[in-house]
Amino acid sequence: MINLQDVSKVYKSKHGDVNAVQNVSLSIKKGEIFGIIGYSGAGKSSLIRLLNGLEKPTSGTVEVAGTKINEVNGRGLRKARHEISMIFQHFNLLWSRTVRDNIMFPLEIAGVKKSERIKRANELIKLVGLEGKEKSYPSQLSGGQKQRVGIARALANNPKVLLCDEATSALDPQTTDSILDLLSDINERLGLTIVLITHEMHVIRKICNRVAVMENGKVVEEGEVLDVFKNPKEQMTKRFVQQVTEPEETKETLQHLLDDTASGKMVQLTFVGESAEQPLITEMIRNFNVSVNILQGKISQTKDGAYGSLFIHIDGDEEEVQNVIRFINDKQVKAEVITNV
């Protein structure tokens, strides 16, 4: 559905060139929810704007829904944009229009008849759960409701691809989840391909199938969400994974415990998928002559399975502790001895 080949974007400025996107190649399949995560300035905003031609690449090719976006202009580009819609962090609704008129706007642009426009708008209002708000103005809506209007508007012309530009970053956690559920639902019901950019790993964990991690304009890591959670390779990726797997203040707590621990080993267990559901601790205590102290843990659910991390302290005979670690690794659970935080 989406193919990026060696794409770069350079902005010229007085203080020299800014390489916003550098040699990015990505391939996104039909019906997939693909997440791009990175801190601000990583180039993800520029990257997503290359997909609908709001920005043109300095080099490389961008193909979306069968159109070479970097080659088309004028009418061809406008036509392609009917297939690729976008939602925004700050919603970008027209304050002068009611909810229904906002949703009808892209239909007006596409030249749809008025009776059809009203019919389609009413369907969409139902789809995103805004019945009764048809005649409200955006200023009378909450943030979550505004984003629902944004989503309805984006779906009006039956697009093949939906681009989400930090679509939940301005919303509170609860509203974020309801919007993510809506996106996930739309993805399943309409078979829509979704590309989203975010700085929150929570968003990736909740709805994405695959993820790309961006840093300084480059994609530094890419893969299935669960694989990336299980085995983050880059430092940047590890930091993002920690956002959702480790409870806050983990570092301080562990450092404190490490300082106090004279014997035994501090171990971080990482569970993925079904391994998260076995009674590991029970078996450890039954089969080995060690004492186990649970320090901290968290399990999070990704779209394709559970992922958890548990910090434990194992005390006992040196050799026995090694046996325990070997035993854990045999159970498809990753065990990592922590010596310093």
Place this chain on the structure above:
Amino acid sequence: MFEKYFPNVDLTELWNATYETLYMTLISLLFAFVIGVILGLLLFLTSKGSLWQNKAVNSVIAAVVNIFRSIPFLILIILLLGFTKFLVGTILGPNAALPALVIGSAPFYARLVEIALREVDKGVIEAAKSMGAKTSTIIFKVLIPESMPALISGITVTAIALIGSTAIAGAIGSGGLGNLAYVEGYQSNNADVTFVATVFILIIVFIIQIIGDLITNIIDKR
């Protein structure tokens, strides 16, 4: 009662003068609105980072706007005497004031339009682009509706400034309340005429301001 306090005020003349002032103001306002919106749009669209970014065109329009906005109105009338004679056929009466009124107020309104358009959320323009909107669609369905309250309050300000200008034009022969106050009032030493003419001008200004505020409040859904 009226004759007792304002012995020199001729009611027919007063109504005529009021009509002439309203006529000059409204006709020139109409032209100033159309020309101002076009110039304002061009100023906005050719500015840096906008849809038709063009430094040369922007500088030329900005220069013209600044020059005509800076010339004092009295001098502008005198400078335009030849042009007015050619266009209207006379340099006396309400119609003769129109060219100077339009040329004096349109650039002023153009700047207000430009400021109004700058206030339109860039994100909304980007959203319209992302939906495949043409520039004309963006102008008529995004820029103008989204800046409408500011465009209306701008036209209110321009209308009030225009009434001031019609009074100056009146003093040198265009008719209207300014002419009445100056010729029948000041020059003929009839203070009561000057007073009544002033009150009428104030009433017109208040009514325009109230109508402008009302419309702005009704259409502003932010």
